[in-house]
Amino acid sequence: MKHVDEYRDGKLARAIAATIAAEADPTRDYAFMEFCGGHTHAISRYGLEDLLPANVRMIHGPGCPVCVLPIGRVDEAIELAKNPDVTLATYADLMRVPGSRGASLIKAKAAGADIRMVYSTLDAIRIAEERPDRQVVFFAIGFETTTPPSAMAVKLAEARGLTNFSIFCNHVLTPSAIRAILEAPKTGGLPPVRIQGFLGPSHVSAIIGTKPYDTFVAEFAQRIVVSGFEPLDVMQSILMLLRQVNEGRTAVENQYIRAVTPEGNRAAQALVDEVFELRDSFEWRGLGAIPHSALRLRERYATFDAERRFAMTPIVASDNPACECGTILIGAKQPADCRLFGTVCTPETPMGSCMVSSEGACAAHWTYGRFRDRARASAGRAAS
Amino acid sequence: MSETREPRLRRRRMDVKSGRVDLSHGAGGRASAQLIDEIFRDAFSNAWLDQGNDQAAFDVPLVPGGRMVMATDAHVITPLFFPGGDIGSLAVHGTINDVAVGGAVPLHLAVSFIVEEGFPLADLKRIADSMGRASREAGVPIVTGDTKVVERGKADGVFITTTGIGVLAPGVELSGDRARPGDVVLLSGSIGDHGVAIMASRENLGFETAIVSDSAALHRLTAAMVAAGGTGLKLMRDPTRGGLAATLNEIATQSRVGIRIAEEALPIKAQVVAACELLGLDPLNVANEGKLVAVVEAGAAEAVLAAMRADPLGREAVAIGEVIEDDRSFVQMTTSFGGGRIVDWLTGEQLPRIC
Amino acid sequence: MCLAIPAQVREILPDGMARVGLDGVVKEISTALVGDLAVGDYVIVHVGFALSKIDAVEAERTLALLAEAAGAPAEAMA
Numbered sequence A: 001m002k003h004v005d006e007y008r009d010g011k012l013a014r015a016i017a018a019t020i021a022a023e024a025d026p027t028r029d030y031a032f033m034e035f036c037g038g039h040t041h042a043i044s045r046y047g048l049e050d051l052l053p054a055n056v057r058m059i060h061g062p063g064c065p066v067c068v069l070p071i072g073r074v075d076e077a078i079e080l081a082k083n084p085d086v087t088l089a090t091y092a093d094l095m096r097v098p099g100s101r102g103a104s105l106i107k108a109k110a111a112g113a114d115i116r117m118v119y120s121t122l123d124a125i126r127i128a129e130e131r132p133d134r135q136v137v138f139f140a141i142g143f144e145t146t147t148p149p150s151a152m153a154v155k156l157a158e159a160r161g162l163t164n165f166s167i168f169c170n171h172v173l174t175p176s177a178i179r180a181i182l183e184a185p186k187t188g189g190l191p192p193v194r195i196q197g198f199l200g201p202s203h204v205s206a207i208i209g210t211k212p213y214d215t216f217v218a219e220f221a222q223r224i225v226v227s228g229f230e231p232l233d234v235m236q237s238i239l240m241l242l243r244q245v246n247e248g249r250t251a252v253e254n255q256y257i258r259a260v261t262p263e264g265n266r267a268a269q270a271l272v273d274e275v276f277e278l279r280d281s282f283e284w285r286g287l288g289a290i291p292h293s294a295l296r297l298r299e300r301y302a303t304f305d306a307e308r309r310f311a312m313t314p315i316v317a318s319d320n321p322a323c324e325c326g327t328i329l330i331g332a333k334q335p336a337d338c339r340l341f342g343t344v345c346t347p348e349t350p351m352g353s354c355m356v357s358s359e360g361a362c363a364a365h366w367t368y369g370r371f372r373d374r375a376r377a378s379a380g381r382a383a384s
Numbered sequence B: 001m002s003e004t005r006e007p008r009l010r011r012r013r014m015d016v017k018s019g020r021v022d023l024s025h026g027a028g029g030r031a032s033a034q035l036i037d038e039i040f041r042d043a044f045s046n047a048w049l050d051q052g053n054d055q056a057a058f059d060v061p062l063v064p065g066g067r068m069v070m071a072t073d074a075h076v077i078t079p080l081f082f083p084g085g086d087i088g089s090l091a092v093h094g095t096i097n098d099v100a101v102g103g104a105v106p107l108h109l110a111v112s113f114i115v116e117e118g119f120p121l122a123d124l125k126r127i128a129d130s131m132g133r134a135s136r137e138a139g140v141p142i143v144t145g146d147t148k149v150v151e152r153g154k155a156d157g158v159f160i161t162t163t164g165i166g167v168l169a170p171g172v173e174l175s176g177d178r179a180r181p182g183d184v185v186l187l188s189g190s191i192g193d194h195g196v197a198i199m200a201s202r203e204n205l206g207f208e209t210a211i212v213s214d215s216a217a218l219h220r221l222t223a224a225m226v227a228a229g230g231t232g233l234k235l236m237r238d239p240t241r242g243g244l245a246a247t248l249n250e251i252a253t254q255s256r257v258g259i260r261i262a263e264e265a266l267p268i269k270a271q272v273v274a275a276c277e278l279l280g281l282d283p284l285n286v287a288n289e290g291k292l293v294a295v296v297e298a299g300a301a302e303a304v305l306a307a308m309r310a311d312p313l314g315r316e317a318v319a320i321g322e323v324i325e326d327d328r329s330f331v332q333m334t335t336s337f338g339g340g341r342i343v344d345w346l347t348g349e350q351l352p353r354i355c
Numbered sequence C: 001m002c003l004a005i006p007a008q009v010r011e012i013l014p015d016g017m018a019r020v021g022l023d024g025v026v027k028e029i030s031t032a033l034v035g036d037l038a039v040g041d042y043v044i045v046h047v048g049f050a051l052s053k054i055d056a057v058e059a060e061r062t063l064a065l066l067a068e069a070a071g072a073p074a075e076a077m078a
C-alpha cells in the first residue's frame, strides 16, 4: 500500500527510537498527549511504548467519538429506534456502545427495532430513497472529519426532496476539547496535569487545517505537532515534540504535510458551516459539559434534524461514580489505577467512556497492553 | 508475585430471565463462549463436552482400543454463493475439518437442511451438487440426511447442518489442553482470506477484491501431520469464526499457558491487509475455512512443518510462535516494530468501523 | 479516531464519484469534498468520502525527514 507501508518500517522505527533515546534528556520527564484515538491505536497496535525511553510518557486523550458520546445520547438513540416508524441507520461502531442499564443498539435490534448498519451516509440516503414508508434517521457521530459527509447527506436529501430523512446530530469539535483539557487547571474542574505537548489529529486536521491550533501556543504556550496515523508518523512527531521541549520552543508544527495544509479543506468547511451551527454547550462523556464543543443543524435545515422532527427529549444518565475516566483522560491517572479496570469494566461491559472502543485509554490498555502491568508492578516494588 | 494486584474478571452471568440472543452471541468471541458455557454446558455437562474441543473423541464400546471422533457444525452465511465456494461446499469442508483437526480420519457425513418457503429450486440444486462434489473429492460420503421447510421469513434462504464421524488411529490423542511451554505453534497458510472474500461479496460494503475463500477439506493435510508428528503433535485447531486470535486464545485458556507469536511470521495477503485497512478490521480476527493451527513439541516441529509443506494446502506453512508460561493465559505478539502487544479475542461481532 | 486510508484514483465516475484502489481492493467513493482529481492521484478515504489529496512532493519530503531522524544519532556520535 503506497503512502502506508513506507510509514510502517520497523527498522526505521527502531532507528528513530534510538534518536529519541539519544536526545531525551535523562534529567527530564516528558509527558505528551496524543489527542486522537488513531494515535492511541498506532501506539498500542505496534507496541510503540516499548520503543520509547522510560521518561517519555504518552497520555491517551479523548479523541474517539464513540467514547465521548454521553450515555444519555445513546439512550435517546435507542428510544428513537423503538419508534415503529423509524429506521435508524448507524455506523457499526455504535452498535455495541452501552446505554443505561445495559441497553445497546445491538440489543434493541435483537428486540425488534429496525436498525441498519451503514458504512457511509450515502447508504443511509439510499435506504431513505428505497423505503419512502419509513422515517430514516442517521445517527451522526464524529469529529470534524466525519461531519462533512453528514452535511453532504443533508444537502443531498434536500436536493432529492426526501421528506423521510433526518439526522440525529452528535458531531463534536476537537479544538474545544483540547481547550477544556488545557483549561482544567484554571477552572479547577479537573485536577491539574502537566502536558508538555500534543500530537495533533491527522484527519481532523486534513479538514480544519493547522491554524485553529495557533491559539494554544499563544494562550497556553503549548506545543502541537499535527501527526499522521502511521506508526512512523507518530515516532517522528514525538521526536519533534521532544526537540521543541529541549530547545525551549512552543509552536504548531505539521508532520503530516502530505495531507494537511494550514487552511485545511475549505470546501468541506464551507459545507459544514452551511448546514451546521455551534451548540452553546455539549456533554462529553468523561470530560463533562464543554461550551461551544458540538454542532447542530441550522434553522434552515431544521426539518432534517431528528431532535426537532421527533421532539426528542434529552435523557441524562451518569457513569459509575467509581469510573476514573475523567482523571485518566487528562493524564492524572492510568487505567490500572481504576479499581473497576478488568474486574467489572472490560470491553464487553464498559463502565466508562475509556473502555468503550479500542481507542479508549482503558480499552487500549486492556486489549493490547495489560501484559505490562505485572512487570510494572514488580519494577515499582523493587524500586521502593 | 503474590502482591501484584491482578484484575480478576468478575463476569456477570447472562440475564436469562429477560435477556435476548443478539448477534454478538454468534460471533465466536467472548459472548459466544459465555452463551455456550451458561446455557449449553450447564444443561448438557459431561466428560466429553466439558473438554471444550470442537469435536469429541470417545471409546467405541465392544471394540477394544477403538476410538472415534464426532463433530457437528451449523452453517448460515450471506451470501450463499461467494468467490471460492458456497454454503454447500463450506458445510462439507467445515465438518470434515472439525473431525480432522481432532486427529481422526473422517469417514461419513450426515446433513440436515432448513429451507425457507419460496427458495429457488435451482439454487438448492446448485448447493446440493456442490456438496456432492466436495464430499466426493474429499472421499467422505454424505450417508444420511433430513430436510425441513419453514414459512417464508422464518429462515434466510437455507441453513445447513452437517455432522461428521471419524476414526482415531491408536495412540493419537489430541486436545486443546495439551499445549506446554516450549512447544511450537504452526500455521498452515495465509489468514483472513475467507472472511474478506465474504465481506467483499456483500453488496452493502461496496468493495471488490480478487480474494477467494480458502474453503477446503484439510483431512489429508492433518493425516500427514499426525504421521509425521507422532506423539509430538499436541493439538490442531482450525481458526474459523473469530480468526487466528480466537483460536490462539482458546488454546491458551484451555491449556493454561501463554502464547507468543511474531507478527512478521504471519502470512497475510496484501489484498487482505488492504481490505482490513478499509474496513477497520484486524486480519487476526477474520475467519478462515481452510487453515489450521498446530501445537507441536519443539523436537517434532521440523518434521511436522516439512509434512505440511509437502501438502498443497500447507505449502505456505510456517512456525508463528511458541507456547510460554503464563498463568494469565495471555496471547502476546511481538510486533513488526519489536514492541509487544496482546492479541485478544474479538469483542462481540466483527463489524466494519469508521473510528 | 477517524479511520482513513490513502487510496489511488482509478476511474472518475459521474456525479462526483470515483473508483479508488488499494492494493487490489477497489471501492467506489464520493469525491465531492475534494474537487478536481485525476486518475493516479492518491486521496485519503474516510467513510466512503475522499477527504484530501495526498501531496506527492510533501510525502517525499516526509520520507526524507524520517530517514534523517533515523540517521541522526550516528551523526551525533561522529
Ligand code: SF4
Residues within 6 Å of the ligand: A320, A322, A323, A324, A325, A328, A335, A338, A339, A340, A341, A342, A345, A346, A350, A351, A352, A353, A354, A355, A356, A362
Ligand atoms: S476501567 Fe472502566 S470504569 Fe475504570 S476508568 Fe476505565 S472506563 Fe472508567
